[in-house]
Amino acid sequence: MHILGIVIKNALLALLGNEQKYGYQLKNDFEAATGTAWVLNIGQVYTTLQRLERDGAIVALGQDDDGRSLYELSATGREILSEWLSSAVIRSVSTRDEVTMKVLVASATGVIDPATPISIQRQTAMRVLQEATLARNVAESLADQLHLERLIVLTNAEIRWLDIAEDRLAEAAKARLSDNSSTQEVVDNNNTSITNLGSNS
Amino acid sequence: MSGNPTDGGDPIHEPVVRIDSAVKEHRDGRSIIRALNAVSLDVPAGEMVAVTGKSGSGKSTLLNVVGGLEPLTAGSISVLGEPLVALNRTELSRLRRRTIGFVFQNLNLVPSLTAEENVALPLEFDGAKPVEASRAAKVALDKIRIGELATRFPSELSGGEKQRVAIARAIVGERKVILADEPTAALDDLTSRIVMNLLAELSDDGLTVLVATHDSEFAAYADRVVRLKDGSIEHVSSRPVTPSSPAELLT
Numbered sequence: 349m350h351i352l353g354i355v356i357k358n359a360l361l362a363l364l365g366n367e368q369k370y371g372y373q374l375k376n377d378f379e380a381a382t383g384t385a386w387v388l389n390i391g392q393v394y395t396t397l398q399r400l401e402r403d404g405a406i407v408a409l410g411q412d413d414d415g416r417s418l419y420e421l422s423a424t425g426r427e428i429l430s431e432w433l434s435s436a437v438i439r440s441v442s443t444r445d446e447v448t449m450k451v452l453v454a455s456a457t458g459v460i461d462p463a464t465p466i467s468i469q470r471q472t473a474m475r476v477l478q479e480a481t482l483a484r485n486v487a488e489s490l491a492d493q494l495h496l497e498r499l500i501v502l503t504n505a506e507i508r509w510l511d512i513a514e515d516r517l518a519e520a521a522k523a524r525l526s527d528n529s530s531t532q533e534v535v536d537n538n539n540t541s542i543t544n545l546g547s548n549s
Numbered sequence: 550m551s552g553n554p555t556d557g558g559d560p561i562h563e564p565v566v567r568i569d570s571a572v573k574e575h576r577d578g579r580s581i582i583r584a585l586n587a588v589s590l591d592v593p594a595g596e597m598v599a600v601t602g603k604s605g606s607g608k609s610t611l612l613n614v615v616g617g618l619e620p621l622t623a624g625s626i627s628v629l630g631e632p633l634v635a636l637n638r639t640e641l642s643r644l645r646r647r648t649i650g651f652v653f654q655n656l657n658l659v660p661s662l663t664a665e666e667n668v669a670l671p672l673e674f675d676g677a678k679p680v681e682a683s684r685a686a687k688v689a690l691d692k693i694r695i696g697e698l699a700t701r702f703p704s705e706l707s708g709g710e711k712q713r714v715a716i717a718r719a720i721v722g723e724r725k726v727i728l729a730d731e732p733t734a735a736l737d738d739l740t741s742r743i744v745m746n747l748l749a750e751l752s753d754d755g756l757t758v759l760v761a762t763h764d765s766e767f768a769a770y771a772d773r774v775v776r777l778k779d780g781s782i783e784h785v786s787s788r789p790v791t792p793s794s795p796a797e798l799l800t
Contacts, residue, residue, distance in 0.1 A: 385799040471784040474601075474776070476798075477769040478788035483798055485746070492795040499798060500766060507765045511603070 354432075356388070356396055361429040364406060364421040371397055371417065383491035400425065447506070455517055462517050470510045477503045563630050564591035565725055565757040566615055570624035573610050573780075584610040586780040587624070592759065594725070597752035599771035600761045606777040608761035612728045615759060616649050617641045629725060646675045650719025652729035656711050658703040658718075665690060665699040668718045675722075689721040690714075693747060709740030716747055720756065727751060729760040733767050745770040 356378075363369065363377045375393045379386065397419060400406045405425030409418040421429075447469050454462040477500060484496035573585035585607050592598050600608045613619045615626055617633050626633045629648060636644065645651075650671075658667050669686035673679060690696045695713050703711055712732060719727050729748060733741035745760075749770050752758040760771065768774045776783045 383795060383799075385796045467783060470776070471786050474765060474769070474774050474784075475786040475788060477765060478771070478774060478786060479793050480798055481766075481769040482788055482792045483795060486792045487795055495799050496795060500769070504766045 353396070356392065357400060358429055358432040360393070360396055360400065361405060361421060361425050362433075364419055364425070365429065368409060368418050368420045370412075370419070374419075380489075381491060383489060383495050385492070385495060447510075451513055451517075455520075463514060466510045466514050470507055473503050473507050473510070477507070565594045565629055566590075566592040566759065567627040568592075568611075568615065568624075569626070571611070571614060571621055571626060572623040573607075573614055573619065574622040583780050585614065585621075588777075588780070588782055589624075590775060590782070592757050594757055595752055595755045596773065597749055597758040597760070597771045599768035599774045600759060600777060601763065601765065601768045601774055602777035602783070604763065607780040608763070608777055609730050610780075611777070612730050612759060612761050615726075616651060616728045617645055643675070646671055647722065648724060649726045649728060650721070650724040652712075652715050652719045652727065652732045654731040654734045656703075656715040658711060658714060660703050663700050663702055664695070664706065664714045664717075667703070667714060668721050671718060672722050677722075685722050686717070689717040692720065692751075693717045707740075708736055709743060712736060712740070712744050713747065716744070716751075720751060725757060727756055727758045727760075729758070731762055732760060733762065733764065741767055 359378055359382070360374055363374050363381070369377070371393050372390065374397075375388050375390050378388050378393075397406065397417075401408055401419070403424070404422055405428055406419045407422050409420055411417050447465075450465040450469075451462050454460045454465055480496050480499045480503060484493055484500065487493045487496055568588055568590040571585050571588045572583065575582045575584055588607070588611060590598070600611055602608055610619070614621055614633075615628070617628075617636070621634070628644060631644070633641065633644075658664075659670065662670070665683065665686045668689050669679070669682035672682035672685055677685070687696065687699065690699055693713050693716055695710065695717065698706065698710055698714065701710075703714070706714065712735075716727075716729075716732075719729070727748065732744055732748070736744060741764075745767050748758050748760060752772070758771075760768075762768050765774075773785060773787045775785050
């Protein structure tokens with residue numbers, strides 16, 4: 349099942365954890381719990397509920413006068429939910445990241461100083477960070493605030509990565525220069541340990 | 550706003566801080582280090598600007614020259630239309646006492662004085678009557694929402710409280726400009742947020758705030774972030790005036 353499907357499925361189970369609910373109630377409660385950015389399609393709610401009922405995770409308690417179905421969590425559903433909530437998500441980092449590729453390609457080919465894409469990306473990331481900080485400070489729900497905190501932390505991490513990449517590439521360029529140079533003095537007046545690494549002749 | 554700062558100009562459009570092609574050189578043994586290299590920046594009333602960059606990029610030097618703590622090598626800086634270069638030593642220190650408030654990483658609070666007395670100190674140095682200085686100190690402490698700490702000594706305050714007292718001292722009286730150099734460096738995350746929010750509120754109230762920080766997360770509280778690299782402005786990022794909705798920023 350697609351990752352979003354897994355999240356929706358388990359979120360609906362959790363929302364049924366304490367009381368019986370109708371489909372439209374689940375849609376509203378989902379959005380209240382998870383913030384304003386994720387709007388659930390009611391059709392998706394009903395499809396998921398049908399699937400959960402088929403798998404024995406929930407029980408349909410019949411329809412009211414308006415034809416709306418009331419649902420209840422089953423013991424199986426509680427087990428599925430508990431397993432989901434108590435298992436860790438293993439994250440991986442893709443090497444197919446566009447910003448990383450720009451920096452690496454620029455560095456390897458020399459078509460442009462990699463400091464240029466780094467600088468442009470950092471400026472944009474800084475603006476996103478400013479925007480996210482302002483949005484977080486005025487966001488009404490805790491759910492929205494926590495989503496924005498995550499955006500802030502990840503954008504800050506990107507800026508840190510750009511800083512580190514810039515430093516590492518500059519060191520590497522300096523080391524290449526001193527390797528090519530026969531004179532030792534080039535690096536002698538610079539006492540950083542990193543530069544000394546480059547003068548290993 | 551074509552006005553020349555010295556002829557009065559338009560008081561509304563005249564930037565509170567005007568930095569024009571500022572150059573600052575330090576002598577280091579036989580070599581000369583250029584700490585600021587042709588930096589130009591106008592900061593109007595009520596704006597908060599964060600100056601960011603790696604250590605050695607010129608952040609602290611920029612704040613020092615704006616505060617008149619160090620003279621420029623070339624270029625000019627005006628505060629409230631007054632070119633600093635035209636001021637003599639006495640006028641410069643009066644500007645620092647009356648117009649500009651400083652917040653440092655090491656807070657420089659006097660241990661034997663209460664919070665209120667520390668905040669009143671700059672006004673007393675400036676010749677204010679103790680009773681007036683004390684009244685202004687209370688106003689400043691209330692503005693920072695730490696009025697209840699007035700009678701405490703620095704040793705009885707947490708790190709965050711001390712930093713807030715230092716901010717109250719920086720805004721006491723009729724200050725127009727706050728210069729804060731790494732104000733969050735010694736604070737934990739939560740306290741840092743409180744301090745940055747305070748600085749942002751002060752700028753919303755009309756003060757002009759320049760804050761140097763190496764931390765992007767805290768720089769992001771500013772209206773404009775100026776990134777320095779080797780003494781020059783590398784880039785500037787401005788945030789939109791109206792906040793975006795969460796849905797606009799999140800997918």
